[in-house]
Amino acid sequence: MKKILVGAALLGMSASASAVAPGGDGCGWGNLLFEGKSGLPVHLLATTVNGTSGNATFGMTSGTNGCDTSGALTYDGKSLLAMNGMLEEVAQDMAVGHGEALTALSVSMGIEPEDRAHFDTVMHQHFADVFPSQDVDAGQVMTHIDSVMRQDERLKVYAS
């Protein structure tokens, strides 16, 4: 696909570049040479448009990003989880026990720096409670996190 597009661009032929194909939003020369129409967040929009599964785990979501600007700059835990791809990052970090996505979640939930390592540990231990099935969505995961925190002496102050 990519080389066909490159060839088409070089030969000056008119090819209709697929908006779904990842790639090409470089700037300057790279963009010119690579692919037809990719100078704007085609991919983000494409993935938003193509998402079929709501904000499920292990799937593209059609959550708060893309055309919805209400949560575009600041996130609470739930809106962060609802972002494209965040749920799977958080799931992986919880399974491992730490990671940048899990830290982003605890920061956005207002968990104080001194409690974040403890939050990571508790979430790691209760992974099966937070992700009981592959079909949980961001809202359910947030509810599960909340009930796990409620049962923890140090974390219950952060539960909603």
Next chain:
Amino acid sequence: MRFLCWFALGLVGVTASVCISSSAAARDSAQAMPDTATIARLADTPRWQALLHYNPGATLRGVGESYVDDPNFFLASDGATNAADELAATIQALAKPDSPARCRYPARYKFVATQLGWDTTDALAHCTDYQDWRDRMPIGRLVMVFPAAYLNSPSSMFGHTLLRLDASAKPESAYLSRAINFSAQSTGADGSALYVWRGLVGGYPGRFSVNSYVETIHRYGFIENRDIWEYPLNLDHDALDWLVRHLWELRGVNFDYFFFDENCSFRLLELIHVARPDLPLLAGQRFAELPVHTIRTLVDAGLVSDNHYRPSKIHTLQRYADPLSSSERALTKRLTRNTGLLETPAFQDLRPAARHRVAQVAYQALRVDGRTRQRDKSTAHDSLALLRAIQRNPAPAAAPATPPAPPEKGHATHLISLAGGRIDGASYGEFGFRMTYHDVLDRPQGFPTGAGIQGLDLKLRAYDNGDIELERLGLVNIRSIAPRGTFFKPISWFVDSGLEQTPAGSTRQLGLYLDGGPGLSWRVGDVVPYVFAAARLETVATQEPTFGTGLGANAGALWITPTVQWGLELSQRYFAQGFHRTRAGLSANLPVSRNNALRARCEYESWNAQGQADCQLSFRHFF
């Protein structure tokens, strides 16, 4: 639709429409208008020129005029070309304490108030939209972000740039920072040729936008699998305040977007110039602004003292997979197809830490593939099964990634070369110039291995009999030699076009050619063997018709080490017009410094059975 979405994604998501009425402002002015000489002096200051985006001579088009292509940005009718008139109109509009223009132009206000000694107490208190936005744009640190090339796409080697605004000098989570982008707003309705044309001549407007950095990481690092380099900038709070105020002034404002010079990288540099107009960020003439030049400009200006490497998902996977034994790697591969194996002795008999690593690699491989496709039930089921195995089998944290050489440490863009050689008993000297950028044998530091892109490659030869000949004028030559591994099976490819001398009968002739095709490659230690199927169109032929169409294959190998880079290639083309070409070449490249290298090359070329050997030694200098 796409445009509307983009607009909504746009700068603030606040659709405040501000009416500027400058006619009555002077009458109600609480401030006196300075004299013409003062206005002329202030209008010439670098800061005011930067706030209006006047071209100081950095690019060819419209020197001394504003880059902004949007009448709404200016208060004076000739504001785009007359900085003094725009300043006078601005002073007039900003003078009144509750002026709506103060809310539209907080950076201009800061400039005027500072220069004219206005009382700034609560000067912008009535600007609720602006204040709300500033509350969501806490300023601690500015970071230049460079997403590098992605796999199997040499044209992305030029990279991309954006800015990141952190809430503090040591942010708690970069995921929650803001990303500042400048990009062209194409409508999506144009065909590729029109798109390229409009991009070149400035047919698309470009705009700044702000969104969340987590979207940037997701898109470039996770979906497109590009390494991301982050360069924190030494800018103090006051400089960042200028920048963020000005960013507000630019919401919804259109710039022309030109691919070569006035692109995202140039605009970001211009934005930083507003924060620090005293630095020579826009000094010198730019023919083409490449993202890596922007990084180098910032380094040279002393704004960069550190960098951070954020590996793509594929490189993270490779880092975890490399330490596994070959049997463990085979098991991970099987696990990605059947997670039922997690319950069998093949997995259970491993040590817990090994179980963790194997499951983690299998999970990451599954996600690299699954992340770009629509969700399906069995992949989701397998993903969760692997995560549970990771969680049940703890292991010590893996060592952090060892960053490769950062892109700004790579060789420069343009190349000149001087060579001496012999072909068929004749000696020659050769001068070469290459506009851009990298071939697969050039010094590898800062570039992806096996990827090459060359644009406008000129070679002129002077023979010992006094003849001067054009040896080659390459238009575009792209090569992507992407080895196939345990988890990914990319298709390599190449395309090459231009004018070149090739054997034809008993002589050599200059002709147009287009050559290219798909291929496969593998990795054996440091050596990367490859094969391509190839097709060639050319105008060189000694008999009618003069348009040759050939099919054939290339086979070769790269041996890329940090100190010397070797390349061997054999190619064969059979033409429908009844002749064939053979080419065999061996090259060695020896970098002697970042921008200087020696290259030796011997090549044998034949047309039917008649062949010539050509050997040369060249000195190559990048600048």
